[in-house]
Amino acid sequence: MSETRWLSACEQEIWRAFMSAVDGLTDQFARQLQRDANMPYTYYEILVALSEAPDRTLRMSELAGARGSSRSRLSHAVSRLEEAGWVRRQNCPTDKRGSFAVLTDEGFAALAAAAPGHVTEVRQRLFDVLTPEQIAQLGDISRAIMRGLGTPTQPPCPER
Amino acid sequence: MSETRWLSACEQEIWRAFMSAVDGLTDQFARQLQRDANMPYTYYEILVALSEAPDRTLRMSELAGARGSSRSRLSHAVSRLEEAGWVRRQNCPTDKRGSFAVLTDEGFAALAAAAPGHVTEVRQRLFDVLTPEQIAQLGDISRAIMRGLGTPTQPPCPER
DNA sequence: CGTGCGTGATTGAGAGTTCAACAAGTACAC
DNA sequence: GTGTACTTGTTGAACTCTCAATCACGCACG
Secondary structure (H helix, E strand, O other): OOOOOOOOHHHHHHHHHHHHHHHHHHHHHHHHHHHHHOOOHHHHHHHHHHHHOHHHEEEHHHHHHHOOOOHHHHHHHHHHHHHOOOEEEEEOOOOOOOEEEEEOHHHHHHHHHHHHHHHHHHHHHOHHHOOHHHHHHHHHHHHHHHHHHOOOOOOOOOOO | OOOOOOOOHHHHHHHHHHHHHHHHHHHHHHHHHHHHHOOOHHHHHHHHHHHHOHHHEEEHHHHHHHOOOOHHHHHHHHHHHHHOOOEEEEEOOOOOOOEEEEEOHHHHHHHHHHHHHHHHHHHHHOHHHOOHHHHHHHHHHHHHHHHHHOOOOOOOOOOO
16 A cells, blocks of 8 residues: 555645536536426436437447446336336347337437537537637547546547 | 527537546546445535534535535435534534534544545546646636636636 | 514435346356 | 356335425514
């Protein structure tokens, strides 16, 4: 067990600013979605992932793995989304253990209704307050963090 | 209601990288604390705030306001922390409605035990994977976001 | 005074997440 | 084939957070 490398005053200030910003952002987005679309943020993400999949269908595992979600959490969430009529479960014919989650038309409609408000919020709270340089820097920083966490990353966007 | 300004492919890629990074980080920190110190991240933050206050004591409201927490959440959390013996409630003599939360010696000890692991994690997952320039950029970006959210910000650190 | 209104804090119910345990199915060696 | 180990997905209990309701108190105004 080696000596702890504490944060300098500078580092600590940056760390706290970062956490405040992130907290504030996620809180803002979560509230906006809950208020305007009556869905928690994680459910929105599930609907987005399904809407982009072929046939709007994904295996439960893939859906869980795509976002950093646990199988258990996803199972509970999909149960809820099923009650809402936004998602439907379907058995996998080739692997009898497996289940598919399928986005229903109602689910797609709910997502389409929720998206504009959410995107507007993201634009206002994030992109509009940063300069183009800062936006590019944020992309690089995020990818570096993801690499540090072992998350696979896509190559950065082509030059602006 | 004006037209929605959607995100470009570039912006969306940055947005998703950012959310993945943030999610991964907070998840990592939360798990590390839960595993090694048996406390949720928000409770850790409460202990930190108390440990820095004069007499390790704060009004419930101040404690809630300091972090973006609701009174209700804080009340529940302090009840838990009280059961653990880490915090103690104390009546306010000048305002009989008020309560103080006081960090106990056990609480301070628990915090002291948890801090090294947490700081090490923050250093490894965040500061070690970024260049000094990126760290400074992250500070500026975070402050810009906070301003956009209406959160008061401290002036940035003196030049490195 | 005392009535009314705003504030500080708590409570309980409902919703989401986590964790461990479990059932069911598949893969693979022997 | 059969047994063992791993994977997929679900479940229930415990825990945290949110929201609305509530209680107790302070403060100002008639």
